[in-house]
Each structure stands twice: as structure tokens, then as C-alpha cells.
Amino acid sequence: MVTRRGWMQGTLLAGFFGAAAPAMARADTLPWRNWSGGLSCQPRQRLVPTSEQALVDFFASTTGTVRPVGSGHSFSPLVPTDGHLLVLDAFNGILTHDASALHATIGAGTRLGDLGPALARIGQEFFNLPDIDRQTLAGATATGTHGTGIDFPALSGYVTALRLVTPQGEVIDASATSRREVFDAARVSLGALGVVTQMTLQNRTPYRLKQQSWTAKVEDLLRDFDTLAAKHRHFELFPYVHSDYAIALATDETTDAVDNPPPDPAEDAGFIQLIRELSQVPPAERLPIINAVAEQSPPSVRVDAAHRILANVRNVRFNEMEYSVPVEAGADCLREILATIRNKELDVVFPLEYRYVRRDDTWLGMSSGEHDHAAISVHRAAWEDYRPYFDVIEPIFWKYGGRPHWGKIHSLGAAELSRLYPHFADFQALRAQLDPEGRMLNPHLRHLFGVPA
Numbered sequence: 001m002v003t004r005r006g007w008m009q010g011t012l013l014a015g016f017f018g019a020a021a022p023a024m025a026r027a028d029t030l031p032w033r034n035w036s037g038g039l040s041c042q043p044r045q046r047l048v049p050t051s052e053q054a055l056v057d058f059f060a061s062t063t064g065t066v067r068p069v070g071s072g073h074s075f076s077p078l079v080p081t082d083g084h085l086l087v088l089d090a091f092n093g094i095l096t097h098d099a100s101a102l103h104a105t106i107g108a109g110t111r112l113g114d115l116g117p118a119l120a121r122i123g124q125e126f127f128n129l130p131d132i133d134r135q136t137l138a139g140a141t142a143t144g145t146h147g148t149g150i151d152f153p154a155l156s157g158y159v160t161a162l163r164l165v166t167p168q169g170e171v172i173d174a175s176a177t178s179r180r181e182v183f184d185a186a187r188v189s190l191g192a193l194g195v196v197t198q199m200t201l202q203n204r205t206p207y208r209l210k211q212q213s214w215t216a217k218v219e220d221l222l223r224d225f226d227t228l229a230a231k232h233r234h235f236e237l238f239p240y241v242h243s244d245y246a247i248a249l250a251t252d253e254t255t256d257a258v259d260n261p262p263p264d265p266a267e268d269a270g271f272i273q274l275i276r277e278l279s280q281v282p283p284a285e286r287l288p289i290i291n292a293v294a295e296q297s298p299p300s301v302r303v304d305a306a307h308r309i310l311a312n313v314r315n316v317r318f319n320e321m322e323y324s325v326p327v328e329a330g331a332d333c334l335r336e337i338l339a340t341i342r343n344k345e346l347d348v349v350f351p352l353e354y355r356y357v358r359r360d361d362t363w364l365g366m367s368s369g370e371h372d373h374a375a376i377s378v379h380r381a382a383w384e385d386y387r388p389y390f391d392v393i394e395p396i397f398w399k400y401g402g403r404p405h406w407g408k409i410h411s412l413g414a415a416e417l418s419r420l421y422p423h424f425a426d427f428q429a430l431r432a433q434l435d436p437e438g439r440m441l442n443p444h445l446r447h448l449f450g451v452p453a
């Protein structure tokens with residue numbers, strides 16, 4: 001709804017940036033909420049810049065905290081601010097592409113889900129995707145978002161160039177051969193260095209995937225995990241809690257005919273009902289029930305274009321904590337988490353997720369550095385308090401040298417993070433250089449980077 005005050009402020013901005021085509025549209029001043037509903041804020045204003053010059057002018061003409069927002073799918077409080085919220089929706093779509101190198105330069109606010117079909121139209125396809133595709137390209141890469149597969153780094157690992165508008169009004173084109181330090185930092189930036197307006201992705205030719213899922217004993221799957229991860233293009237587990245079983249998901253290239261019926265909405269309703277019903281059963285008594293559910297769940301197969309298989313629709317809202325540990329430690333860490341949930345009779349139902357991610361050369365990627373990593377996620381339904389559960393599990397991740405996913409819930413600050421990332425001090429120094437006034441920092445980012453208010 002356009003309010004009188006909103007209209008007046010919008011008019012002022014339009015006047016400032018040029019009345020013919022406002023370079024910075026005011027969206028509204030509604031409160032902001034993230035996907036899970038666990039985070040909210042009331043920004044001073046929500047602005048939609050339409051050009052890089054508008055961003056430069058915005059930084060020059062305003063004071064106070066600035067947070068860029070993607071599609072609000074992070075669980076950690078990277079976005080909330082009572083300052084300026086910048087929505088990058090106008091930086092959208094494929095801007096240019098190179099058909100021989102299979103590169104595409106893409107507006108940073110583009111949703112991954114819109115990109116799959118757009119890439120197909122120019123003869124390109126993602127190498128990999130996360131579990132969903134609702135995120136924006138800039139939002140996903142800013143937190144080191146990843147999919148699964150020992151041969152596949154996080155999405156940031158496929159970025160070959162990017163453009164950053166800094167709070168000081170510099171417009172930086174960064175790549176492996178130009179402003180290398182900005183490239184290494186800004187591929188996983190947490191939105192702390194400025195506003196990314198475009199990114200170039202290394203893609204490949206289109207291909208089709210076949211995904212098979214089945215249920216088996218978690219111990220058997222963990223024993224064979226490395227073999228299965230090497231055999232299949234993508235392999236991952238969703239271990240049930242208070243159970244001996246896990247769902248296994250194996251995904252491979254295929255030329256089989258497309259067969260991918262849309263998900264049945266009744267599945268989500270059934271899952272919510274299962275969570276509610278199991279919550280009525282004491283945790284110590286759930287094992288036979290969940291084992292029976294697992295044993296009865298039928299195997300499934302689906303075939304489609306890669307981007308339609310790699311990403312899923314997740315309608316049941318939850319909060320999540322995810323850490324990555326060096327790949328050799330993954331199975332033991334997962335075992336200890338499952339045993340802790342069982343032995344402490346923790347009152348949770350949501351399955352875990354266990355996947356491998358290849359190393360990359362970004363400064364703050366969760367799998368950056370010398371090791372491939374195993375990423376382990378714990379979830380709690382959005383209507384339940386996640387803290388008692390996550391507080392018990394988080395120290396287990398620390399024991400195995402875990403690094404937290406930047407977009408998911410964790411409690412670490414600068415002191416711990418600087419021990420986990422060899423380039424943490426480099427990132428801190430570059431951040432201070434690009435944003436000396438700390439305009440890109442909200443309280444959470446100040447905690448992460450050790451910058452007092």
C-alpha cells in the first residue's frame with residue numbers, strides 16, 4: 001500500500017536521483033522477516049537501487065547502517081537492521097554470456113530458480129545447486145551456500161568474476177587476475193564488503209540427472225559412504241533421529257526420459273502431522289516407531305534437467321544449524337550427534353542432513369583451504385524453540401574442528417573464527433579498508449568480525 005509519507009519520501013528520492021526514471025525506488029517500510037520467521041526487523045527504509053551509479057550516490061548521500069538482502073533464506077541474523085535495507089531485485093537476469101567458455105554474467109539479485117531455465121536457453125547449466133533454489137545469487141554466495149558432491153565446491157567456487165560497489169563509492173571489478181584479494185574475499189562476503197551487483201559463473205552444457213532415494217541402516221550407509229560418494233555424481237544422507245535408519249540420495253547423469261512428477265502437497269502435511277504426533281511420544285520410546293516408518297518408506301526415482309533435480313521445494317518451515325568438518329572426521333561427528341540425541345533423549349524429530357563438499361580457494365568458504373569437508377545439518381521445526389537442541393549439538397561440531405555455515409545458526413565470534421580460517425585476519429583488514437566507517441555492519445556482523453559498536 002502506498003502511504004502519504006511513503007509517497008512523499010519516494011518523490012524526494014526520485015527528485016534526488018532524477019525524476020524521469022528513479023534510480024532508487026522505495027519498496028516500503030514494512031517489517032522484514034526471514035524465511036523461517038525466526039528473525040525480523042523494522043528497517044528505516046527499504047530501497048531498490050536500479051543502477052550501480054544509484055548505489056554510489058546512495059552511499060555518498062546517506063549515513064547509517066546498510067544491509068543488502070537477498071531472498072531472506074538465511075537463519076543467522078546477517079540481514080536485520082534498523083538502518084537501510086537494500087533489495088537487489090533490479091539487478092536481475094543474464095547480462096552477457098560466452099558460449100565457448102560457458103560463462104554467464106548474471107545480475108546479483110537473480111533467484112537461482114529463475115536462472116536454471118534462463119541458462120538452458122543459452123545452452124548452459126549449473127554444475128551443482130543447493131537443496132533449494134529460492135536464494136539470490138549474491139545471497140547464496142555471500143554465505144558460502146553449497147550442494148552435495150565430493151567433486152563439487154560451493155557455488156562461490158564457480159564464480160570467475162564479480163563487481164562490488166563499496167560504501168566509499170568504489171566500483172571494483174574483481175577476478176583471479178584483477179584485484180585478487182577482493183575476489184577471494186567477496187566470493188563469500190557475508191554482505192560485509194559492500195554491494196555485489198553482478199557475478200560471472202562458470203557453467204557447463206545442459207545435462208539430465210537421475211535421482212534415486214532409498215532407506216537403509218545408517219551404520220551401513222556410513223560404512224560405505226566414501227565408496228558411494230565416489231561412485232555417484234552426488235550422494236547424501238538424511239539420517240532419521242531416534243532411529244537406526246537414514247534416507248540415501250544418489251544422483252547421476254543419465255539420458256533416460258524425463259519422469260519427474262510434481263511433489264504431492266499431502267507429503268508436507270503428512271510430515272508436519274508426523275512431527276506433531278511423534279512429539280507426543282517420549283523420545284526414549286520413539287525408536288521402534290521411527291524404524292517402522294523408515295522401513296515402510298518406498299524407494300523413489302526421478303529424472304529431469306539437472307537444475308530441476310538438484311533443488312527441491314521445502315514448504316515445512318524450520319531453523320537450522322550446519323557445520324562443516326574435515327571430510328575424514330565427518331562420519332564420527334555424525335555418529336556422535338546421533339548418539340547424543342538418543343542418549344540425552346533430545347525431543348527432536350527432524351532428520352539431519354549429511355553431505356560432502358569439495359574445497360575451494362575463497363577466504364571464508366566453509367570448505368575453503370586444504371580439505372574437502374563433510375557438512376552436517378541439524379534442524380528444528382520453526383514453531384519449536386531450537387536453542388536447547390542446538391546448544392547441546394554445537395560443542396560436538398567444535399570438537400571435530402567444525403566451521404559454521406554463515407547463513408545458519410551458530411554462536412561463534414571473531415576469536416573462534418580467526419582460529420578456524422587462515423585468512424580471517426586478511427578478510428578483517430580488507431573489510432576495514434573497504435568500509436572504514438563500518439556501515440555494512442549490523443550487531444551480528446560486529447560480533448563476527450570483532451568490531452565494537
Ligand SMILES: Cc1cc2nc3c(=O)[nH]c(=O)nc-3n(C[C@H](O)[C@H](O)[C@H](O)COP(=O)(O)OP(=O)(O)OC[C@H]3O[C@@H](n4cnc5c(N)ncnc54)[C@H](O)[C@@H]3O)c2cc1C
Nearest residue numbers: 070071072073074130131135136139142145146191196407
Ligand atoms: C529451506 C532452505 C534450504 C537451504 N538449503 C541450503 C543448502 O542446501 N546449502 C546451503 O549451503 N545453504 C542452504 N540454505 C541456506 C541459504 O542458501 C543461505 O542462507 C543463503 O545465503 C540465502 O540466500 P538469500 O538470497 O536468501 O540471502 P539472504 O539470506 O537474504 O542474505 C544472505 C547474505 O547475503 C548478503 N547479500 C545479499 N545480497 C547481496 C548483495 N547483492 N551484495 C552483497 N551481499 C548480499 C546479505 O547481506 C546476507 O549477509 C538453505 C536455506 C533454507 C531456508
